Ligand code: SF4
């Protein structure tokens with residue numbers, strides 16, 4: 085029987101990249117400790133911060149809420165959970181009910197905003213237009229989600245929003261930017277970057293933790309799992325990048341960790357030079373790369389389509 089390297093208890097999980105075996109309790113503590121270290125290293129939150137936690141209701145975001153709740157007193161922070169209802173029939177309702185369950189159990193204020201109330205259409209209605217678009221459903225949805233989170237953050241009075249992006253998400257995004265030839269976006273991945281033109285700071289406390297470990301933490305903490313996936317989740321290139329990185333990791337343990345370090349080096353040394361300055365959108369005043377922001381551009385196209393159909 086394998087034993088925990090920290091307390092000698094019954095082994096639960098072995099980190100292949102380090103060979104360390106931990107029991108359930110020590111494994112859970114290691115996830116909290118890693119998150120705490122990442123947050124300190126990049127000064128993600130400060131004492132007195134009111135922190136918005138983006139909670140989709142999926143396992144990663146529930147795990148994030150649980151971890152941040154456990155360390156909120158040490159960090160001197162106050163939490164508000166923020167959920168965005170995209171309006172996908174049969175999918176998001178379950179996740180939001182998981183988010184409601186955990187926030188009420190932990191006694192955390194919970195704000196839910198929907199695409200319908202913010203933009204005038206649900207994702208289901210907007211994606212009817214999908215066939216004519218060049219962007220994937222998730223890229224389209226992501227543009228509105230980021231804006232919805234900004235709006236929710238303003239409503240909740242928070243200046244920093246924590247999202248549950250993990251190490252796998254981070255290196256996939258890095259690779260996706262390279263594969264799209266989009267080096268100008270690399271600068272936005274800098275975990276220490278702050279831009280006063282953006283209304284809220286985004287932080288990723290799980291960015292140095294493998295997705296597999298977050299999933300295991302959620303499972304061992306008894307957090308609820310979603311039974312349905314989003315019907316629009318056909319991520320194309322991202323799925324291929326994910327499979328490729330998983331394959332590399334399976335053959336060479338620790339490879340994703342190495343890629344994270346290399347990404348951070350590239351971003352720190354090159355990112356600020358590549359980051360384009362943002363200018364206010366000519367319609368809504370939010371940051372854009374010039375003219376209309378992505379939200380206003382895409383919203384106009386959806387409205388045109390809905391009016392045309394109607
Ligand atoms: Fe939006 Fe994609 Fe998530 Fe579905 S899977 S809610 S389309 S980002």
Ligand code: ZN
Pocket residue numbers: 365366367368369370376377378379380381
């Ligand atoms: Zn705009």
